[in-house]
Amino acid sequence: MRVYFDNAATTPLSEEVLQTMLPYLREHQGNPSSIHADGRKARTAIEDARKTVANYLNASIGEIFFTSGGTESSNMVLKCAVRDLGVQRIITSKIEHHCVLHTVENLEKAGLVQVNYVNIDKKGKVDLEHLETLLQADNTKTLVSLMYANNEIGTLLDTEKVSALCQENQALFHSDTVQAVGHFPIDVQSMPINFLTGSAHKFHGPKGVGFVYINGDNIINPYINGGSQERNMRAGTENVAGIVGLAKAFELSCENMQERRKYIDELRSYFKVQLQAAIPDITFNGDHDGHYLHKVLSVSFPNSPKTELIVFNLDIAGISASGGSACSSGVEAGSHVMAALQPDDLSKTVRFSFSHYNTKEEVDYVIEKLKKVI
Numbered sequence: 025m026r027v028y029f030d031n032a033a034t035t036p037l038s039e040e041v042l043q044t045m046l047p048y049l050r051e052h053q054g055n056p057s058s059i060h061a062d063g064r065k066a067r068t069a070i071e072d073a074r075k076t077v078a079n080y081l082n083a084s085i086g087e088i089f090f091t092s093g094g095t096e097s098s099n100m101v102l103k104c105a106v107r108d109l110g111v112q113r114i115i116t117s118k119i120e121h122h123c124v125l126h127t128v129e130n131l132e133k134a135g136l137v138q139v140n141y142v143n144i145d146k147k148g149k150v151d152l153e154h155l156e157t158l159l160q161a162d163n164t165k166t167l168v169s170l171m172y173a174n175n176e177i178g179t180l181l182d183t184e185k186v187s188a189l190c191q192e193n194q195a196l197f198h199s200d201t202v203q204a205v206g207h208f209p210i211d212v213q214s215m216p217i218n219f220l221t222g223s224a225h226k227f228h229g230p231k232g233v234g235f236v237y238i239n240g241d242n243i244i245n246p247y248i249n250g251g252s253q254e255r256n257m258r259a260g261t262e263n264v265a266g267i268v269g270l271a272k273a274f275e276l277s278c279e280n281m282q283e284r285r286k287y288i289d290e291l292r293s294y295f296k297v298q299l300q301a302a303i304p305d306i307t308f309n310g311d312h313d314g315h316y317l318h319k320v321l322s323v324s325f326p327n328s329p330k331t332e333l334i335v336f337n338l339d340i341a342g343i344s345a346s347g348g349s350a351c352s353s354g355v356e357a358g359s360h361v362m363a364a365l366q367p368d369d370l371s372k373t374v375r376f377s378f379s380h381y382n383t384k385e386e387v388d389y390v391i392e393k394l395k396k397v398i
C-alpha cells in the first residue's frame with residue numbers, strides 16, 4: 025500500500041481534468057497566435073479558460089493572466105510593483121513561501137525597497153495591530169504581501185481585515201493564495217485586493233501552470249519580453265493544454281468546494297484523534313483547531329533517535345508526507361516557518377496533507393505504521 029498524504033506539496037491530477045486536456049495535447053496542435061483555424065481553436069480554449077477563472081473569482085477577464093505557476097506569479101507581482109508602481113516599501117512576514125521571501129530579500133539587497141516584517145504569534149497568526157502601526161508609521165508607497173493560507177502549518181490570514189487596513193492606509197495588497205484558491209471561496213469584489221496568485225497543481229490540475237490576478241487599477245509593464253501573448257504581459261507560446269486543465273480543475277474545485285472541504289475536514293479530525301490516542305506526547309502546530317486550512321495538519325513529535333528520520337522512515341513504510349514545504353524537504357536546514365515560530369524547539373515536525381481522494385483506511389494504515397516507527 026502507498027499512502028499519499030502530501031497534498032500541500034502537490035495534488036494528483038484528476039481524471040476528468042486529464043480527459044479535458046488530452047485533445048489539446050493530441051489533435052488541437054495550433055499555436056494560439058496563429059490566425060488559421062487551428063490557431064483560433066487554441067486561442068478560444070485559452071480565452072474560455074480565462075473566463076472560467078475570472079467568473080469564479082468575480083474578476084474581469086482582463087485581470088487574469090496565465091503564468092507557469094505560483095512562483096512566477098508572485099515574482100511578477102512583487103518585481104513589477106516595485107518597477108512600475110512606485111512601491112518603495114514591502115511589509116511581509118517571516119513565514120511566507122520562499123517565492124515571496126526570497127524575491128523580497130533580493131529586492132531589498134538590490135536597494136530597491138525597504139522591508140518590514142510584521143509580527144506573528146506562535147500559531148502563525150499575523151499581529152494586525154502591529155501591521156496597522158507599520159502602515160501608519162510611514163507614508164512611502166507600500167505593498168503588503170501576506171499569504172492567505174500557510175502551506176506548512178495551515179494557519180489562515182484574516183484577509184478581510186488586512187484588505188481593509190491596506191485600503192485605509194493606501195497600501196497595495198498582494199496575497200499568495202496558492203494554497204487557498206479552489207479550497208476557499210475568493211471574491212475580489214467583496215474582499216478588495218490588488219494581486220493574488222494561483223497554481224493548478226494545488227487543486228488537482230497539471231504542474232507548471234498558474235495564474236495571477238492583477239486588479240485593473242494597477243497597470244504594470246510586461247514581465248517577460250517577446251511576443252504579445254497574455255496581452256503583452258508575459259511573452260512566450262502559451263501552455264494551452266495546461267491552461268485548459270487549470271480551468272477545468274478550478275471549475276471542479278469551486279463547484280465541489282463545500283462537499284470536498286467537509287470530507288477532508290472530517291478525515292483530518294479523525295486522523296488527529298487517532299494520532300493523539302496512539303502517540304500522546306505529540307503537539308499540533310498552527311491554528312489547528314481555530315481558523316485553519318483543512319487539508320493541512322502539522323504535527324511535532326518529541327525529539328528522540330526514533331523521530332530523527334521520521335519522514336524517511338514513513339517513506340520506507342509506504343507513506344508520503346513532508347518535513348516542511350516541498351521546496352525545503354531534503355534540505356538539512358529544516359523549515360523556516362517552524363524556525364520563525366519556535367526557534368528553540370527541537371521536536372521533529374511532519375506535515376500531513378490531505379485531499380478528497382484520501383480515505384479513513386489510509387489514515388488507519390498511517391497510524392499503524394507511525395506506532396511502529398515511533
Ligand SMILES: Cc1ncc(COP(=O)(O)O)c(C=O)c1O
Nearest residue numbers: 093094095121175200202203223
Ligand atoms: C503557498 C505557496 N506559494 C507558492 C508556491 C509555489 O507554487 P508553484 O509550485 O506553482 O510555483 C507554493 C507551492 O509549494 C505554495 O505552497
